[in-house]
Amino acid sequence: MxxxxxxxxxxxxxxxxxxxxxxxxxxxxxxxxxxxxxxTGQNHGVTDVVIKNSTDSQKEVTVVFVDCSISNDKQQTVEVSPGATQKLNNVVVMNSGVCELSLEIQGREKATHNWKVARSTLVADIKKNKVRFYTQ
CATH class of the missing domain: 1.20.5 (Single alpha-helices involved in coiled-coils or other helix-helix interfaces)
Known part of the structure; x- marks a missing residue:
């Protein structure tokens, strides 16, 4: 009991x-x-940077992420054939504010850009005498 x-x-x-x-x-x-x-306003993943070579010669391009919320290396170097594109996958945190980056082409700084990072991919289009940045 x-x-x-x-x-x-x-x-x-x-x-x-x-x-x-x-x-x-x-x-x-x-x-x-x-x-x-x-x-709202929180980061929801990462986005890409695309390097487009609109010239007639191969380019060695180094992207330097000066002040960014990135998911991996602060700098990446790629070889881009004439007329081709090269994608840097998942490098910058979405909705992370302004990302300052610079492009070094063939070892020299060619252009800088302040990218207001959202969900879109940043494209750096290398022309003969300039670099054009836009999102897609």
Whole structure:
């Protein structure tokens, strides 16, 4: 036979576990709801930079990320054939503000650009005497 003392002790333990589970559930629900309500302006992934070579000769291009929220290296070098494009995948955090970057072509700084990073890809189009930046 179970004594009244043991019965009271077991019900107290159940109540304690139940309270803990309910409290944890309430906290989790609050955190999830807050995250859903206030998501605007947060970073939602990464975006790319595309180097387009509109000249008639191969170019070695180094992209230097001066002041950016980036996901990997601060600088990347690629070889771009004439008329071709080269994509730097997943390099800058989306919606991270202004990203200052510079392009070095054949070892010399050729252009700088302040990119207001959103969800669009930045294209650096290398022409004969200039570099044109635009988003797509």
């Amino acid at each position: 179970v004594s009244p003392y043991e019965r009271a002790s077991n019900s107290t333990k159940r109540w304690s576990r139940r309270s803990i589970v309910q409290t944890a559930g309430a906290v989790l629900l609050t955190v999830l709801t807050t995250g859903c309500l206030f998501r």
